[in-house]
Amino acid sequence: MTDIEKVVTSIDPVVFSIFQDKLHILLVERNKEPYVGKSAIPGGVVIPSIDRTLESAVSRVLKEKTGIKINYVEQIKTIGSASIDPRSWTVCVAYFALVEYQNVTVPNAKWVSIDDLKNHDFGFEHHKIVISDAIERLTNKVNYSTLPVELMQEEFTLPELQKIYEIILGEKLDKSSFRKKMLENKILEDTGKLIKKGAFRPAAVYKKLKNEPVLFNKNIFKI
Amino acid sequence: MTDIEKVVTSIDPVVFSIFQDKLHILLVERNKEPYVGKSAIPGGVVIPSIDRTLESAVSRVLKEKTGIKINYVEQIKTIGSASIDPRSWTVCVAYFALVEYQNVTVPNAKWVSIDDLKNHDFGFEHHKIVISDAIERLTNKVNYSTLPVELMQEEFTLPELQKIYEIILGEKLDKSSFRKKMLENKILEDTGKLIKKGAFRPAAVYKKLKNEPVLFNKNIFKI
DNA sequence: CCAATAGTGTCTATGAGACATTATAGT
């Protein structure tokens, strides 16, 4: 196993959060070569002497680059080529991560709405692909799983959760169907609490029971 | 980008075929250290000076190790750690591949029925995990896609295809539902030919229209 | 009592799954 055969391995996590009724992605502005000043996924390189496994490398990179508590991480896919990074033959392992916006306290990072992505200049060409793959995977999963629960705070109401689904999917959902789907899978627990938000009936407060998303039988519950 | 940060990247393809009414996996017997004589996935290492991309590395490895025409390849997942390979910190990119048994002409490789896997001694611990992940992914996809078409020869009958589904899923399927599902997606074309197999009505011969599997609406069509 | 949102009840069209029936070959 000669050094000739070794390559650089980078971790590219696409970090999602929802606020201001928009799906946002966390980006950084590159402060070293190549592509100084351009936008980039907040990634990092696997350091064999530090990282025991790929997972621990992901944890380290996310901690260093975002400082955020991560609610959910999932590997998307791996790409690799001589041209990804001008410096070296590179393998990129892409992830997507869901976080709560409230937890973010990183000066270097910036949240970008997915509608604004087109206005950003990415140095690394493959970052565009990775981001669009991540968005595709997210919207796909939203159609048939309880994944968006991982975007919520510890406690939340069903109308709030429905809003999150609607933002990601970009369409209105039927309230009745939505509630049936969410409650028939036993992943939410009614805390018994109520929350008053205005001059109308207060909403019941739920919290997560499991921390793994559950798949639905069928795809969608459109209006 | 120092050499300190580089790691070995291996390609681990789980190659499936069906014959003798069993799902089989292609294995090799290791002929060099470590783990000489043990069973292994027919994998290989990415060679930056030869391989332009990860995909071309996969093609090269599959060609070298199996010599088979590959009907379908899909990336499963990537693992990486200091302990996967005793020689070096290694990243393993796992794939699953579907081939036609008839095409195999490799002396070093051996087909093993998935029921016989337990009798095989794998040097690399992670190969067991990769194989079980691949089997899981395959059975999953069989439930909601036309993927098994990629296990067929150019021309085949619907009863033959149904048999393949039944072998992978390990259960009988309803003929009527199966035909409806297969024909409502426009991926098969009736060649107009008939094939006679015995003292009964001959079966219509179909061939693939597309070479990408199609997803069903719902999961399964059990008896 | 009104407006606004939360939450429940009901109806219908669809389609998967189960099963019955017909078609076509060889002996």
Add this chain to the structure above:
DNA sequence: ACTATAATGTCTCATAGACACTATTGG
């Protein structure tokens, strides 16, 4: 005519989706 498999037709039950209805708050 009989047998075995191919292929099609039909029926039923579950349920997703649509929509109407009730509940609860503040003003």
